[in-house]
């Protein structure tokens with residue numbers, strides 16, 4: 001049976017880690033991937049094109065609404081539409097409460113929560129005009145339990161709520177909005193956090209970290225026609241950590 005994906009999908013934070021994996025996987029499935037990041041998007045777009053796929057690189061700081069307007073305008077001109085948005089860009093600051101300065105708080109909230117807000121605000125009209133589609137917001141188990149650090153957890157809980165609100169608001173536009181909640185996944189985001197990871201793995205029933213590919217499978221499902229009745233849903237992929 002054929003699984004159908006949108007013709008064009010925009011992924012933020014796609015130069016590294018899981019976002020890069022999502023982009024490459026979509027490229028292999030015939031999707032035109034709009035690869036967006038602060039830097040390094042060109043290399044991933046080149047990799048997709050080199051493998052026979054279609055991709056365009058965009059420099060995008062998700063905290064800046066004007067850049068979102070520019071990028072979505074360019075996608076509208078180049079492709080005439082957009083069928084999927086993956087709000088994947090995120091930063092972590094693994095700090096305890098007393099070490100979380102107001103500046104760190106603002107920075108983490110700006111990327112992890114305001115970024116997806118600006119993104120949905122800019123992209124939703126384009127997705128609606130394209131006949132509808134799917135928005136996937138990458139939250140975390142930190143958006144379901146109080147986990148990791150105050151700013152990170154607050155930003156991801158915010159994103160969980162934002163996704164549910166957007167799901168209701170955009171349903172009549174033919175847009176589904178769901179959130180993905182990875183547990184511990186082996187990427188640069190956890191670099192330097194070895195002692196935290198070792199301790200945290202003790203609470204994971206599977207006893208191991210997730211692979212980026214295991215999260216990509218969830219994102220592919222939510223972008224595809226196989227998840228047609230899902231909106232406002234949270235999908236947790238954490239080896240049983242929060243269960």
Ligand code: NAD
Pocket residue numbers: 012013014015016017018019036037038039060061062063087088089090091092111138139140141181182183184185186187188189190
């Ligand atoms: P990563 O650090 O490998 O990649 C994150 C990407 O986001 C980078 O390419 C970075 O340049 C980009 N980025 C950061 N700030 C940006 C900005 N202002 N504008 C545009 N791009 C920006 O991390 P990852 O582990 O692949 O994380 C991807 C997502 O998954 C994040 O939202 C993260 O919070 C979430 N997540 C990760 C884990 C984990 O264990 N790795 C667990 C749960 C959730």
